[in-house]
Amino acid sequence: MPENADIEPALAGTLLNNVSITPIINSTLVDISFSSPDPQVSARIANAWADAYIAENLDRRFGATRDARSSLEEQLQQYRQRLEEAERAVIAYATAQGLVSIDVPREDGDSAGTASQTLVATELAAFNSALQQATTQRIAAEAALAARSGANAGSTEASATADALRARRAELQVELAELRSRFSPSYPPVQALQVQIDELERAIREEQAGAQSGSQSRLRANYNEALAAEQRLQAQVNRLQANYTDQRQDSVEYNILQREVDTNREIYAGLLQRYREIGVVGVGESNVLVVDPAQVPGGPYTPSLIRNLLIALVAGLVVVILGLYAYDFLNQTLRDPRQVRDRLGLNLLANIPRIDEGDIVEELQHSYSELYEAYFSLTSSVAFAAGGSMPRSLMITSSQPGEGKSLTAVAIAYLLARQGKKVLLVDVDLRKSGVGKYLSIDTAQGMSQYHMGKDDWRSMVLPSTPLEDFHVIPAGRKPLSAAELLSSGRFQRMLDEAEAEYDHVVIDAPPVLGLVDAPMIAPSLDGVVLVIEANGGKWRHLESAVSRLRASNAELLGAAVTKLDERNAMYGYGYGYGYGYGYGHDRKKEGEEEGLPA
Incomplete structure (x- = not known):
């Protein structure tokens, strides 16, 4: 008995979980199917479902009439006995008391009563x-x-x-x-x-x-x-x-x-x-009929390999797409350069591709390279943002170290020099200079010594190599307190004198966050360009840096997004920037054939 009690729920669950009853649209027909590994069992159970429904329908239709008739029979028997007992009691009482009753016409004149x-x-x-x-x-x-x-x-x-x-x-x-x-x-x-x-x-x-x-x-x-x-x-x-x-x-x-x-x-x-009104109701015929009984299937309908592969493919694509969207939503770095204007309110001056460290100087020396084209576009955009001409003094900074500000400063100085301008590049990042990675500087003299009291800044000017045609003042030895040196006022005096001798002065400034150096010297310059690393700069850091620069009354001309790669391809950036590598190689070959200088 306990075994049957355990088996019945399992059988009921199997019957309910594997049956499928589908109404046929625009008709009174339904399709009953049952799934099981045995085709014979599937056909028998599907037919059994139809037979059980017909029997249940008959019982539901005529069961109420049978119940009502049985109930009325019981009540009739009960009240018949009560009526007989009441009549016997009346007759017995009248006999005992000697009461004799007769029927007389009613006094209201009703002859029928x-x-x-x-x-x-x-x-x-x-x-x-x-x-x-x-x-x-x-x-x-x-x-x-x-x-x-x-x-x-x-x-x-x-x-x-x-x-x-x-x-x-x-x-x-x-x-x-x-x-x-x-x-x-x-x-x-x-x-x-x-x-x-x-x-x-x-x-x-x-x-x-x-x-x-x-x-x-x-x-x-x-x-x-x-x-x-x-x-x-x-x-x-x-x-x-x-x-x-x-x-x-x-x-x-x-x-x-x-x-x-x-x-x-x-x-x-x-x-x-x-x-009497209910009468004798027969069982009659059911209003539900089996049109086509279930037949034994000739072969299995599931599993379908092609369908399962398609479902797996679609599910995988959905999971990948959702994962990418979730990653993009949760990723707080700059992915789409167009967001610079929307979130920071700055002009997007240029998009700079990512280049291997060992190839940067070489790429800048070739006018057909992707890096050269990008920085040339940046130089033009800065001039447009400044009102049509390049500012006399321009500061390059970033929100945090390693975003490419030093390379941007070197590239702008180099491109201005190639246009025939007299350019001075000043490295005021006294804590961690980055200009030395791109230029050959073998002296310990620089801006730190000037701020500590040496008045002749011109003696610290060096020619740029291997990128030629402009001058550079290195940062010098790392001082104990760079902020105090920059706040002495000597920087403004040196800047005024340099602007009198050079067409353009490019300043490689320290990062904005955590330091007071950049906001301190920014108001002294004609323009400031913020360098932002794609896929690296956090939005909260960028917003804080822009807020600090604006609070110092700096002349923010815009932002340049650097280190764009294949991760930004979905936004229209990355490899293939500008003219593309293929077009650049074609220009290189044409230059070699014509004997043009690189």
Whole structure:
């Protein structure tokens, strides 16, 4: 038994999880299919589902009728027994108490209905009516006798007696008319009044006749006879009234039992009518039919190798795309150079590609190289941003070290010198100079010694090699406090003198974040260019650097994005920048063939 209890839930789950019921659009058909490793089992279970549904549908349609019929049969049997018991109780009680009831017409004049009352009540009503009639006869006889006894009084007295009888008849006629307006002519009081009126009319006629020829003895005899009849009827009425009073006390319990009988009879009649309306309902036929039974499949429909491969491919692509978007969303470095304007509010001056460290100087020396073209574009953009001409003094800085500011300063100085300008490159990054990586500098003298008191800055000017045609002042030895040296005011004096002797002065300044050097000297220069490393510069660092430069009233001309590579290809940057490597190589070959200098 415990084993069956464990197996049944598993079987139910298997049947429910593997069945598929699909409605066919624009029809009343459904398609039932079942999946299992055995084709025979699949067909049998699919047909079993259809058969089970048809059986359930029949039971649902006719089960309610069968239940209602069974319930009505039980209630009919129950109320039949109650009705029989109530009728037996009424008959037994009436027999014990001597109650005999008869049916009489209703007093409202409805001939179709009858009312039940006891025999004593019926007899009392009849005797009471007869008593009223006898009393009327006795009164009429007494009046006739009195009239005859006073015959000697003359015809005037006889006429007075007749008038009294007529007055009495008029009063009774009024009462009769009032009763007839409310009751039927068969009502006993109505009949009694009618009898009295008839007797009064007969007495009036006799009075009129007796006035001429009446016999006093005959009138006396009539009176005695009427009085005796009245007394007998009065005695009988008195006896019946006593019996009726006793029976009224017994009728209270009798009426209670009778109402119980009537209630049970009405309920039983209603249930019997409902039972007849339901009738005998047959099972009939189902309104659900099997159009095509399930057939044994000729081969498996799953798994499908091609479908699974396509699903895996699509799922893999979705996961990769979502991963790339998530990485791009979570990555806080600059990926798209176009965001420079949106997030920093700066002009994008140029996009500089990533070049191997060993090839940088060589790339700059070749005018057809991608690096040369990029920095040439930067030089032009700086001139445009400055109002159409290159600033006399230009500071190159970055938010943090290693973003390419020193290379940018060297490249701008070199390109300006190739345009025939007299250019001085000043390295004021006293803490960590980067100009020496691109130029051959073998002296310890530089800006640090100038700020410490040596006035002749011109003696520190060196020619640039291997990139020629411009001068450079190196940073010199690393001082203990670069910020104090730059704040002495000697830098401004040297800058004014250099601007008087050179066309352009390019300043390689320290990074902005964490140092006060760049914001301190930036207001003294005609323009500032911020260098940003692609895929490396954090947005929060860049925003902080721009905020510090603006707070120092620096003339920010824009930003140059450096070290673009294949990671930025999806934004339209990276390899293939500018004219592309292929076009550059073609120009190199053309230069070699024509003997042009590199």
